[in-house]
Amino acid sequence: MPANGAPTKITQGSQTKGGIGESTLRPDGTLKVTGEFAYSSDMWHEDMLWGQILRSTVAHAEIVSIDTSEALAMPGVYAVMTYDDLPTEVRNYGLEIQDTPVLAHGKVRHHGEPVAIVAADHPETARRAAAKIKVDYKELPVITDEASATAPDAILVHENRDDHHAGHVPHPNIVHRQPIVRGNVAEARGRADVIVTGEYTFGMQDQAFLGPESGLAVPEEDGGVHLYIATQWLHSDLRQMAPVLGLPEEKVRMTLAGVGGAFGGREDLSMQIHACLLALRTGKPVKIVYNRFESFFGHVHRHPAKLHYEHGATRDGKLTHMKCRIVLDGGAYASASPAVVGNAASLSVGPYVVDDVDIEAIALYTNNPPCGAMRGFGAVQACFAYEAQMDKLAKELGLDPVEFRQLNAMEQGTVMPTGQPVDSPAPVAELLRRVKAMPMPPERQWESSEGADVRQLPGGLSNTTHGEGVVRGVGYAVGIKNVGFSEGFDDYSTAKVRMEVVGGEPVATVHTAMAEVGQGGVTVHAQIARTELGVAQVTIHPADTQVGSAGSTSASRQTYVTGGAVRYACELVRERVLEIGRRKFGSYHPAWATAELLLEGGKVVTDGGEVLADLADVLEDEAVEVEEEWRHRPTEPFDLRTGQGNGHVQYSFAAHRAVVEVDTELGLVKVIELACAQDVGKALNPLSVIGQIQGGTTQGLGVAVMEEIVVDPKTAKVKNPSFTDYLIPTILDTPTIPVDVLELADEHAPYGLRGIGEAPTLSSTPAVLAAIRDATGLELNRTPVRPEHLTGT
Amino acid sequence: MRVNFTVNGRPQEADDVWEGESLLYVLRERLGLPGSKNACEQGECGSCTVRLDGVPVCSCLVAAGQVEGRDVVTVEGLADYARQRSSGTGARGGTSLDEAKGWQAKGADSQTGEGAGLSPVQQAFIDAGAVQCGFCTPGLLVAADEMLERNPNPTDADIREALSGNLCRCTGYEKIMDAVRLAAARQSEGV
Numbered sequence: 001m002p003a004n005g006a007p008t009k010i011t012q013g014s015q016t017k018g019g020i021g022e023s024t025l026r027p028d029g030t031l032k033v034t035g036e037f038a039y040s041s042d043m044w045h046e047d048m049l050w051g052q053i054l055r056s057t058v059a060h061a062e063i064v065s066i067d068t069s070e071a072l073a074m075p076g077v078y079a080v081m082t083y084d085d086l087p088t089e090v091r092n093y094g095l096e097i098q099d100t101p102v103l104a105h106g107k108v109r110h111h112g113e114p115v116a117i118v119a120a121d122h123p124e125t126a127r128r129a130a131a132k133i134k135v136d137y138k139e140l141p142v143i144t145d146e147a148s149a150t151a152p153d154a155i156l157v158h159e160n161r162d163d164h165h166a167g168h169v170p171h172p173n174i175v176h177r178q179p180i181v182r183g184n185v186a187e188a189r190g191r192a193d194v195i196v197t198g199e200y201t202f203g204m205q206d207q208a209f210l211g212p213e214s215g216l217a218v219p220e221e222d223g224g225v226h227l228y229i230a231t232q233w234l235h236s237d238l239r240q241m242a243p244v245l246g247l248p249e250e251k252v253r254m255t256l257a258g259v260g261g262a263f264g265g266r267e268d269l270s271m272q273i274h275a276c277l278l279a280l281r282t283g284k285p286v287k288i289v290y291n292r293f294e295s296f297f298g299h300v301h302r303h304p305a306k307l308h309y310e311h312g313a314t315r316d317g318k319l320t321h322m323k324c325r326i327v328l329d330g331g332a333y334a335s336a337s338p339a340v341v342g343n344a345a346s347l348s349v350g351p352y353v354v355d356d357v358d359i360e361a362i363a364l365y366t367n368n369p370p371c372g373a374m375r376g377f378g379a380v381q382a383c384f385a386y387e388a389q390m391d392k393l394a395k396e397l398g399l400d401p402v403e404f405r406q407l408n409a410m411e412q413g414t415v416m417p418t419g420q421p422v423d424s425p426a427p428v429a430e431l432l433r434r435v436k437a438m439p440m441p442p443e444r445q446w447e448s449s450e451g452a453d454v455r456q457l458p459g460g461l462s463n464t465t466h467g468e469g470v471v472r473g474v475g476y477a478v479g480i481k482n483v484g485f486s487e488g489f490d491d492y493s494t495a496k497v498r499m500e501v502v503g504g505e506p507v508a509t510v511h512t513a514m515a516e517v518g519q520g521g522v523t524v525h526a527q528i529a530r531t532e533l534g535v536a537q538v539t540i541h542p543a544d545t546q547v548g549s550a551g552s553t554s555a556s557r558q559t560y561v562t563g564g565a566v567r568y569a570c571e572l573v574r575e576r577v578l579e580i581g582r583r584k585f586g587s588y589h590p591a592w593a594t595a596e597l598l599l600e601g602g603k604v605v606t607d608g609g610e611v612l613a614d615l616a617d618v619l620e621d622e623a624v625e626v627e628e629e630w631r632h633r634p635t636e637p638f639d640l641r642t643g644q645g646n647g648h649v650q651y652s653f654a655a656h657r658a659v660v661e662v663d664t665e666l667g668l669v670k671v672i673e674l675a676c677a678q679d680v681g682k683a684l685n686p687l688s689v690i691g692q693i694q695g696g697t698t699q700g701l702g703v704a705v706m707e708e709i710v711v712d713p714k715t716a717k718v719k720n721p722s723f724t725d726y727l728i729p730t731i732l733d734t735p736t737i738p739v740d741v742l743e744l745a746d747e748h749a750p751y752g753l754r755g756i757g758e759a760p761t762l763s764s765t766p767a768v769l770a771a772i773r774d775a776t777g778l779e780l781n782r783t784p785v786r787p788e789h790l791t792g793t
Numbered sequence: 794m795r796v797n798f799t800v801n802g803r804p805q806e807a808d809d810v811w812e813g814e815s816l817l818y819v820l821r822e823r824l825g826l827p828g829s830k831n832a833c834e835q836g837e838c839g840s841c842t843v844r845l846d847g848v849p850v851c852s853c854l855v856a857a858g859q860v861e862g863r864d865v866v867t868v869e870g871l872a873d874y875a876r877q878r879s880s881g882t883g884a885r886g887g888t889s890l891d892e893a894k895g896w897q898a899k900g901a902d903s904q905t906g907e908g909a910g911l912s913p914v915q916q917a918f919i920d921a922g923a924v925q926c927g928f929c930t931p932g933l934l935v936a937a938d939e940m941l942e943r944n945p946n947p948t949d950a951d952i953r954e955a956l957s958g959n960l961c962r963c964t965g966y967e968k969i970m971d972a973v974r975l976a977a978a979r980q981s982e983g984v
Contacts (some may be wrong), residue, residue: 004825005827023922025858025919025920025922026919026924027926029918029919030911030919030926032910032927032930033868033911033915033916033918033919033924033927033930033931033934034828034869034871034872034915035826035827035829035866035867035868035869035931036828036830036869037927038827039827039830039928041827041830041831042821042827044822044825044827070928124811124813124814135817137932196798207962208962209926209928209962210830210832210833210838210840210926210928210929210961210962211830211832211926211928212831212832249959252916259926260830260832260926260927260928260964261925261926261928261963262926263962289831289835291831291834292832292833292834292835292837292838293835355828407889453950455950455953455954456950461954517926518925518926518927518963519925520925539940687968689921690921690967690968691963691964691968693926693966694964694965694966694967694968695925695962695963695965697965698964698965698966699962720837722833722837723833723835723837723838723960724835724837728960728962729966729967730929730954730957730958730959730960731953731956731957731959731961731966731970732953732954732957734965734966734967737965737967
C-alpha cells in the first residue's frame with residue numbers, strides 16, 4: 001500500500017505560453033492553498049508507528065550508562081535503540097567529515113545530541129517512553145569559544161582526528177583554517193592616510209523554516225526502505241544513510257515529500273537515519289515529526305562569528321589595504337564548516353577593489369550547537385563587518401558613505417583576493433546608485449488625520465510612543481555572494497526529460513531530484529521545457545532517487561545548475577525529435593536539411609517562422625527520453641597557505657537602503673522600509689525573483705534586530721529553543737520592500753542568469769545596522785541589536 | 794474519549810482520543826485533514842489557524858475535548874465556506890470522513906485554477922505570488938479570509954494587524970500583502 005500523501009505528478013500549462021521570462025504561477029500553488037499539498041509531516045501510513053528521539057540534557061559529558069528497560073516495558077512501545085543497536089560498523093555521518101554519531105557513543109558533545117530512539121504506536125507514548133530512558137552523564141568542562149578551544153590544556157572535542165583538514169589546522173579544535181594573502185599589506189598600510197579597525201560580533205541565527213523536520217520511512221519487501229523526506233539534497237542524504245543502515249544505495253529509495261522551507265537547515269541529516277533504523281527494526285512504517293523545541297536542536301544554525309577588521313584608505317577615498325581575522329564557531333560537529341570558512345575568507349573583502357590583503361578565517365570545534373549552512377553561508381557574517389568598516393571609513397574621511405563605496409566598487413575585470421578575475425558584470429556602483437535613487441518614505445509616516453497611528457511607530461500597539469523620542473536613520477550596504485559549490489567541487493545536476501504525444505497534444509515531462517523547498521524551481525523547470533520544446537503542457541515528476549543527483553538546493557545554484565541540466569536535456573530531446581522529423585518528412589521540404597529548426601507552439605518551425613510539421617505528427621506514438629548530467633565550468637581549491645585559486649563559479653550582488661525609526665528612550669526599532677537593488681542576470685520568473693529578494697531581505701532584517709539563539713556560556717546550553725523566545729519577523733516587523741531588478745547577462749550561465757537566493761540576505765543586515773547607527777550615533781558592533789544596546793541599560 | 798464535532802459543515806466523530814491531544818492533532822492524524830499545519834505547536838506561528846465557531850484560533854492550543862459539539866472550519870473547507878457565505882446559504886458541504894481519510898495530492902492546474910474551485914483569497918494568494926514553501930499559507934488564508942469577512946476594505950495597517958499572528962519565513966510578507974489587497978479589491982468589484 002502506498003503511503004498517504006505520496007507526491008504525484010503535477011501538470012501545468014494548458015493555456016499559456018509560459019516560457020522563461022514570464023511570471024508563470026507555481027504548478028503546486030493550488031495544492032498549497034487548498035491544504036492538499038503533502039508536506040513531510042503530513043505523510044501517513046496504515047499501521048505506522050511514531051518515532052521519538054531522546055536528546056542529551058547536557059552539552060559535554062561522558063555517558064556512564066543508559067538504561068532502556070523501563071521504556072521498553074511500556075505498552076505501545078515497539079523498539080528502543082541506542083548506539084549499541086546500530087546494525088553496522090559505520091556509525092557516523094557528515095556532509096564532508098563523518099564526525100557525527102548517529103546516536104551518541106560514550107560521549108555527548110552538545111546540548112540536544114541524539115542519544116536513543118523510540119518507536120511507539122502514539123507520539124505521546126513515544127515521548128513518555130523516551131523520558132523513561134535513564135542516562136547517567138558524567139559532565140565534562142565545556143569548550144565555548146576560541147580561548148577555551150585553543151587553551152594549552154583544552155579538552156579535544158574530537159580526539160584522533162584523521163580528516164583531510166586535520167593536517168593543516170593549528171589546533172585540533174579548529175575544523176579548518178583558510179588564509180588569503182595577496183599583495184603587500186605592510187607597504188600598502190604605509191600609504192594609508194586613515195586606518196580604521198573594528199571588532200564585530202555576529203549572533204547565532206536559526207533558519208527557522210516553518211515545516212518541521214519530518215518524514216515517513218516504509219520498510220520494503222526486499223529488505224530495503226523507502227523514505228519520504230523533506231530535504232535539500234536527496235542524493236547527499238542517501239550517500240550518508242545507506243552505509244549506516246547497512247544497505248546498498250539501491251535498497252534505500254528516497255522520495256521528496258513536501259518541504260516547508262529550508263534555508264540551509266536541511267542540508268545536514270536530521271531524522272532520516274533514525275526513522276529508517278526504527279522502520280527496519282520494527283518492520284513497520286515509522287513517522288518522525290519534530291516539534292519546534294526539538295527543531296531548534298535538530299538542525300545546524302548559522303555560525304556565530306567574531307570578526308576583527310582593519311582597513312586603510314587614502315585621503316581621496318581609495319582603499320589601501322585590508323586585514324581581517326574571522327572566527328566562526330562551528331559547534332560540536334563539522335557539518336559545512338570547512339566550506340563556510342572558504343566562503344568567509346574569499347568574500348571577506350566584499351565587492352571592493354583592494355589589492356593588498358591579509359585574511360584569515362577559521363572555524364572552531366566547541367561544545368556549542370553545531371553550525372553549518374544557512375542562506376548566505378559565511379558571506380553574511382563578513383558583509384556585516386566590512387560594511388560597518390566602510391561607514392566608519394567614510395565618516396573618518398568626511399565622505400558620503402554611498403559615494404565612498406562607489407569609489408572603491410569592484411567591476412567586471414576586478415581581481416578577487418584569491419587571484420580570480422571577475423569575468424561577468426559586477427554592477428556594484430550601479431546597484432548603489434539605483435537603491436539610493438528610489439523615493440524615500442515620507443517623514444513622520446506614522447502621522448494620520450486622527451493623530452499618531454501607533455501601529456506605524458516603534459513599539460507598535462504596545463502604545464509606547466506617539467512620536468516622542470523617535471529618530472529616523474538611513475543606512476546603505478552592498479554585498480557579494482558566490483553562486484554554486486566552490487573550491488573544486490564537482491557540482492553537477494541531472495535531468496531526465498521526456499516528450500510524447502498524449503491525447504493529440506505534445507507533452508514534456510521533467511524529472512529531476514531537485515528539492516523544491518519553496519523557491520520555485522518546479523515553476524522554472526516547466527518554463528524552460530516550454531521555451532526549449534515549444535510545448536504548452538509540462539508535467540513535473542516528483543523528485544526522487546530514481547533519477548541522478550540534482551545537487552543541493554543551496555548556494556543559489558538550482559536555477560543555474562539543475563535549470564542548466566533541464567535545458568541541456570531539452571536540447572538533446574529536441575535534436576532527437578528533429579532527427580525523427582527529418583527521417584519522416586525530410587524529403588518533403590528542403591528546410592529540414594538547410595534551416596535552423598525550432599520547436600514552437602507544438603510545431604517544428606524554421607528560424608524564419610515557416611511551419612514544417614506538427615510535433616504530434618513527428619512523434620506519433622514514439623516517446624523521446626533523455627537523462628543527462630550537466631556541469632558548470634570547473635573551479636579550483638584555494639591554496640591552503642595563500643588562498644589563491646579560481647575557487648568560485650559566479651558572483652551575485654545586491655544593495656540595500658534601510659530606513660529606520662528608533663525610539664531612543666526605550667531602544668525600540670521600527671524598520672520603515674528596506675529597499676533593494678539586485679542584478680539577477682536574467683529573471684527567468686520575475687515574480688519568483690522578487691519573492692526571493694524580499695524573503696532574503698527579511699531574514700537579514702531578522703538577524704539585525706531580533707533573531708539570536710542564546711547559548712549559556714557557562715553550560716553551552718541553548719536558552720531559547722522556541723518561537724516564544726527566538727523571534728522571527730512578523731508582518732508587523734517587516735516593512736515594505738521595494739525591489740529594483742537589474743538584468744545584466746552573465747555569458748557563462750544558462751540564459752545569462754545569476755543565482756539570486758542569497759545575495760539579498762547579506763546586505764540587508766548591515767544596511768539596517770547602518771540606519772540605526774545613523775539614527776542613534778552609536779557604534780553598534782554586534783548583531784542582533786537589542787534594546788539595551790541602544791539605551792545603554 | 795470520543796469527540797463529536799462539525800468540521801467544514803460535516804459531523805465528525807473521533808474515537809480513542811487522548812485527553813492531551815490537541816484539535817490540531819485530531820484534525821491531522823485522526824480525521825485525515827492535514828491542511829492545518831504544525832509549524833510550532835505552541836501557539837506562536839499561526840500555521841494551524843482554524844475557525845472555531847467562527848473565531849480564528851490556533852488549533853494546537855485547543856484541547857480536542859473542548860471542541861465537543863462545536864463547529865470547525867479548516868483550510869480544506871475554506872472554498873466551500875466562502876462560496877456559501879457569498880450565496881448566503883447556511884448549510885455547508887465539506888469533506889466526508891471517508892473522503893478525507895483517502896485524500897491524495899491531485900494535480901490541479903494552478904495556472905488556470907481549473908477544477909479547483911478556489912475561494913477569492915486562495916486564488917489571490919496564487920496570483921500574487923504569496924505562496925513559496927506554502928507551510929504558512931493555510932493558516933494565513935483562514936486568518937485573511939476571516940479579516941476580509943469582518944473588514945472588506947482593510948488598510949495596510951489593518952491587514953498587518955490581522956495577520957500579525959501568522960509567521961512566514963519565505964516571502965517577507967510583501968506578496969502576502971499584495972494577495973490580501975487583491976482579494977479585497979476583487980471582492981469589492983464583485984469578481
